[in-house]
Amino acid sequence: MPLAPAVQQGRQKDSRTAILDAAERAFADLGFGGASIRAIARDADVNQAMIHYYYQNKDQLFSAVVARRSGEINTRRNLALDALFDGDIPTLEVLVEALLRPTIELGHDNERGGDAYARLIVSFNNSADDRSRRAATEHYDPIARRSIGAIMRVMPELEKAAAVRGYLFAISVALSVMAKTGRASRLSDGLCDDTDTEETVASVVAFACAGIRALANNKQK
Amino acid sequence: MPLAPAVQQGRQKDSRTAILDAAERAFADLGFGGASIRAIARDADVNQAMIHYYYQNKDQLFSAVVARRSGEINTRRNLALDALFDGDIPTLEVLVEALLRPTIELGHDNERGGDAYARLIVSFNNSADDRSRRAATEHYDPIARRSIGAIMRVMPELEKAAAVRGYLFAISVALSVMAKTGRASRLSDGLCDDTDTEETVASVVAFACAGIRALANNKQK
DNA sequence: CCCGGTTTTAATCAAACGTTTAATTAACAA
DNA sequence: TTGTTAATTAAACGTTTGATTAAAACCGGG
Incomplete structure (x- = not known):
């Protein structure tokens, strides 16, 4: 029984x-x-x-794993973009934080298996094989295009090529802090605190916004 | 015969x-x-x-692959650091370019198999398994520590935790342009030119330096 | 010419792989 | 209870894996 x-x-x-x-x-x-x-x-x-x-099969299992997490991240990012642009044009800091926060927070949410998915997304985001390219194209290109457009609305002086670069640079920085490899703590003798989500978001946003602005000034040199 | x-x-x-x-x-x-x-x-x-x-065995083969390329990169970076600090303190731009150029150039040097190694280094740099951690620790931690020290000499107002973050952020941006996944070109409808090494170096250096300076100002907010 | 050590080869090992099959169990409607 | 469908299981399929072996081919120095 x-x-x-x-x-x-x-x-x-x-x-x-x-x-x-x-x-x-x-x-x-x-x-x-x-x-x-x-x-x-x-x-x-x-x-x-x-x-x-x-x-x-194994390939479709992989795709299902990516689809589950990317879905909730992109829902949050799309809602944030909807809200940000229904009135005045927001500042770059507000926009970049809205774009990066869902990604970083998922990476820090161990209840939701986030740190594992973080390493996974970093992996296929920087790989060139068919499966990785398909995962990036299918699950992340649409929101990337919309985000790049949003950056250009906030900073009209930015050329499209620079906006694309700025977005990709910002994302790569955000992803690098999602995947907690322990390297930051090791190199800083424990000074860097990977676990503090707010401090991490603030650092990444400050770094990325300053970088994007620098890309706008860089052309006329 | x-x-x-x-x-x-x-x-x-x-x-x-x-x-x-x-x-x-x-x-x-x-x-x-x-x-x-x-x-x-x-x-x-x-x-x-x-x-x-x-x-x-397979593990030692992997280690040998990493050792070959990391050796020449780190030799160039160490020589550059030796030269930069034998007289006056250099600017942040000069330092960052010296640190990132060998990495970016190897990624663009297809004769030396660079773009394949680029994807490889990105992969283990963001992974947490033993083999990846060993590769990063063994082949890249020493030059990372020296580089972080150099950043702090150029910007004494930067706390160590911020310097570590700044270095890791800068490296992650540089690595993301090494691994040419074709995503930049796809998202920009061909506007972004991955093949122009000098333009890439200039963009990454401008982005990274502005980001590092922002980390110094970020604490007192 | 043949010798000694290095390099290369083909054959083979047990283990693990992704996938498929056919049979069994559980859950619910009629 | 019975019939139907979905969920689950154990077993097996053929292939590929990393690794080992013992013998062959190659080579420069005696």
């Missing part, structure tokens, strides 16, 4: 998200090629055939 | 570097777990046992 589960159709959803959670950790820690379906199934406490049952 | 090779001991060194070249491409394109010894041997036109003969 097995223990009767209290919930009604309690089996499905638990397995699906348990697989996503385990896959997120595996892909982040070992890379796509280094992560194994078998180990993911073991970690998720699920039969390995379940992974193919729900996600068909 | 085989074609007689003109060179004297022509077999050894060709195999060793052919293996390193092929491994560099494989690790960069597929990650450590995705790259296979067999494919590397095939690409290098070498028997697969040769890889174990020269490099024992």
Whole structure:
């Protein structure tokens, strides 16, 4: 006589998200090629055939992992952009913080598996293989285009090429603090506090805004 | 009757570097777990046992790939630091350019397999697994510490934590332009030119220096 | 010419891989 | 209860993996 589960159709959803959670950790820690379906199934406490049952194959599992997190990040960023531009044009600081905060906060939210996804997004964001390029194009290019347009509205003197560079530079800085490798603490003998979200956001925003403004002045030299 | 090779001991060194070249491409394109010894041997036109003969196992092969490129980068950076501080204190722009130029130039030097190594260094620089952490610690922490010290000499008002952050931010921006994923060109409809090394160096240096100065002003707000 | 050490080769090992299959179990409607 | 569908399982498929071995080919110095 097995223990009767209290919930009604309690089996499905638990397995699906348990697989996503385990896959997120595996892909982040070992890379796509280094992560194994078998180990993911073991970690998720699920039969390995379940992974193919729900996600068909390893590639689609990877895509599902990215889709889950990118969805909530981009929802927050789109809502923030909607709100920022319904009245006056905001300052660059307000805009950049709105763009980077959802990303940085997810990276610091360990309850939501954020630090694993952080390393994952850094990985495919800087890779050139088909799978990585597809993940970036599909899940992050639309919001990137909208963000670049927003930067140009806030700083009309910025040429488009400079705005693109500024956005990508800012994102790469934000991503580097999402993936907590322990290097900052090591190099600073413990002085740098990765865990303080507000201090991190403030530092990155200050750095990125000053950098973007410098790109505007850089052309006429 | 085989074609007689003109060179004297022509077999050894060709195999060793052919293996390193092929491994560099494989690790960069597929990650450590995705790259296979067999494919590397095939690409290098070498028997697969040769890889174990020269490099024992996959881990030491990876380490050898990193050691080769990091060696020449760090040699250039150390020489530049020696020269910069033998007289007056240089400006932040001169210092930052000296630190970032060797990295960016290697990434743009396709003859030296640079763009493959660029993606590789970005990958392990933002990963937390043992192998990646060891590569960063062993091959890049010493020059990082010296560079952070140099930044603090040029900007004495910068606290150490801010200097560490500034250095890491600057490096992450430089690395992001090394790994040419084609995203900048895609998002700018071809306006951003990844191939112009001088323009890239100028943009990154301007962005990074303004960002570092902003970190100095950020504390008293 | 043959010798000694290095380099290269083909063959093979056990283990792990992604995926598929067919059978079993659980849940709910009729 | 029975019929139907979805969820889960154990077992196996063929392939590929990193690594090892023992023998062959190559080479310059005696």
